[in-house]
Amino acid sequence: MEKYKEDADKALRREKKRRAKYERKIEKRRYRQALRKEHRYGTNETLRWDRLDNTAHLFPVIAGESMSNVYRIFVVLNEEVKKEILQQALNIVLPKFDGFNVRLRRGVFWYYFEENGKPAPAVREENTYPCRYIVQNQNRSYLFRVSYYKNRINLEVFHVLTDGMGGINFLKELTYQYLRIAHPLLQKKTGDLLSVDTSLNREDSFLKNYRKSHVKGYKTQKAFLLKGEKLRAGEFGVIHGIMSVEALKKVSHRYDASINEYLVASFIYSIYTESMRGAQRKYPIRAAVPVNLRPFFHSVTTKNFFVMVSAEFLPVKEQYTFSEVLKITKQSLQEQITREHLENLFSYNVSNEKNLMARAVPLFIKNMAIRYVYTKAALANTTTVTNIGNVSVADDYMPYIQMFGAFLAMSKGQPLKGTICSYGDKLIFTFSSVLADSSIQRGFFRRMSEDGLKVAVESNGVYYD
Numbered sequence: 001m002e003k004y005k006e007d008a009d010k011a012l013r014r015e016k017k018r019r020a021k022y023e024r025k026i027e028k029r030r031y032r033q034a035l036r037k038e039h040r041y042g043t044n045e046t047l048r049w050d051r052l053d054n055t056a057h058l059f060p061v062i063a064g065e066s067m068s069n070v071y072r073i074f075v076v077l078n079e080e081v082k083k084e085i086l087q088q089a090l091n092i093v094l095p096k097f098d099g100f101n102v103r104l105r106r107g108v109f110w111y112y113f114e115e116n117g118k119p120a121p122a123v124r125e126e127n128t129y130p131c132r133y134i135v136q137n138q139n140r141s142y143l144f145r146v147s148y149y150k151n152r153i154n155l156e157v158f159h160v161l162t163d164g165m166g167g168i169n170f171l172k173e174l175t176y177q178y179l180r181i182a183h184p185l186l187q188k189k190t191g192d193l194l195s196v197d198t199s200l201n202r203e204d205s206f207l208k209n210y211r212k213s214h215v216k217g218y219k220t221q222k223a224f225l226l227k228g229e230k231l232r233a234g235e236f237g238v239i240h241g242i243m244s245v246e247a248l249k250k251v252s253h254r255y256d257a258s259i260n261e262y263l264v265a266s267f268i269y270s271i272y273t274e275s276m277r278g279a280q281r282k283y284p285i286r287a288a289v290p291v292n293l294r295p296f297f298h299s300v301t302t303k304n305f306f307v308m309v310s311a312e313f314l315p316v317k318e319q320y321t322f323s324e325v326l327k328i329t330k331q332s333l334q335e336q337i338t339r340e341h342l343e344n345l346f347s348y349n350v351s352n353e354k355n356l357m358a359r360a361v362p363l364f365i366k367n368m369a370i371r372y373v374y375t376k377a378a379l380a381n382t383t384t385v386t387n388i389g390n391v392s393v394a395d396d397y398m399p400y401i402q403m404f405g406a407f408l409a410m411s412k413g414q415p416l417k418g419t420i421c422s423y424g425d426k427l428i429f430t431f432s433s434v435l436a437d438s439s440i441q442r443g444f445f446r447r448m449s450e451d452g453l454k455v456a457v458e459s460n461g462v463y464y465d
Contacts, residue, residue: 055206055305061374063158071406071408075152087123089177104160125149130154130156166301169198225413231433239433241428260289260333263429288310290307307342375412383414386419387420391423404421415433
């Protein structure tokens with residue numbers, strides 16, 4: 001009899017636990033629903049739940065070990081980085097940035113962000129190749145990582161969070177906080193408040209600025225693709241070319257071009273001479289160039305807010321000079337970088353997202369469609385060249401900072417990419433690649449030298465053998 005009573009008590013306790021667990025689950029679901037109703041865009045209130053911006057919907061679908069969609073922005077200081085101070089700085093800064101203090105969740109119809117609330121991810125000394133896939137459950141569910149090496153601080157961000165402008169926004173404040181802790185006199189002078197030019201805005205500027213559109217402006221025709229022997233699995237080649245902004249400005253003006261146009265054209269020309277071997281081809285060299293939309297639409301959002309235009313060069317005769325390639329590249333970019341065209345590009349995407357039928361389709365079906373569209377679009381570009389622009393810092397911190405730089409991970413059909421970033425009079429053009437051959441990079445820097453530019457070249461050592 002006693003045994004039956006014990007079994008009954010155990011069964012009752014199990015049932016109570018089961019019911020309590022079920023009630024907690026229901027309560028949590030109701031809480032999330034309430035948060036969704038309460039959420040207001042463009043405020044700096046504590047972030048509980050948030051939608052992904054229009055561009056961000058792509059990244060969780062296509063990301064994986066072979067295509068991480070992680071970019072790196074780094075700052076080089078004039079002193080060695082101390083791990084404990086960097087961790088302390090991250091612990092202080094992270095709670096101030098709702099846009100970084102989130103984890104990614106999978107809903108029935110869309111992915112969404114949810115407040116993370118866990119301790120900041122651990123700062124580590126760099127000992128692996130950069131831009132690796134960020135596995136959330138190995139990173140306290142955060143979508144970024146911070147590492148250091150000698151006097152360099154690295155911020156790596158899963159693109160779903162933000163674009164390069166949002167990444168710079170966060171890295172600058174992390175650097176400021178690090179320097180304040182490392183130099184108490186600096187802290188006494190500047191205080192602990194965020195810089196006045198640091199944005200915390202989480203507005204979805206795509207939604208705010210789009211207009212109904214059915215015009216597709218993106219190139220979908222196949223481009224010339226770079227092929228060749230790849231580096232060993234897991235390896236990632238990085239080559240930096242450091243040059244003077246003033247000297248580069250003079251050379252660009254000589255060609256009646258902007259610095260961006262000159263560098264993009266130089267990259268295309270090096271692909272033409274080193275990979276195409278100067279031959280006529282059926283497919284064009286097409287470089288995707290991300291355009292920051294904030295200046296065009298008066299936005300300060302820290303979400304993604306950019307579109308891609310394409311610099312295109314199709315050789316239709318036997319030989320081209322660099323001047324000819326530059327002229328074609330310049331015209332191609334200038335025709336596309338207008339407010340009206342840029343608005344058409346993102347309005348088409350947002351219109352598709354807001355389509356009532358598409359919104360009702362379950363996420364797993366959306367994902368299949370997104371992968372298909374992405375694959376087609378990815379093969380329409382040979383490479384990507386992104387320009388982070390000139391990074392400025394508050395005067396008090398300038399003596400401690402040597403330079404900023406950035407580079408991108410690989411994507412489908414694009415084993416070689418370029419990134420432009422400048423600080424003061426130093427501009428860094430960084431190649432990131434998984435190709436074993438570095439002849440395109442060498443051709444690019446040779447082109448710079450022919451124009452009289454002095455370029456200091458550094459790498460992560462992958463090509464030393």
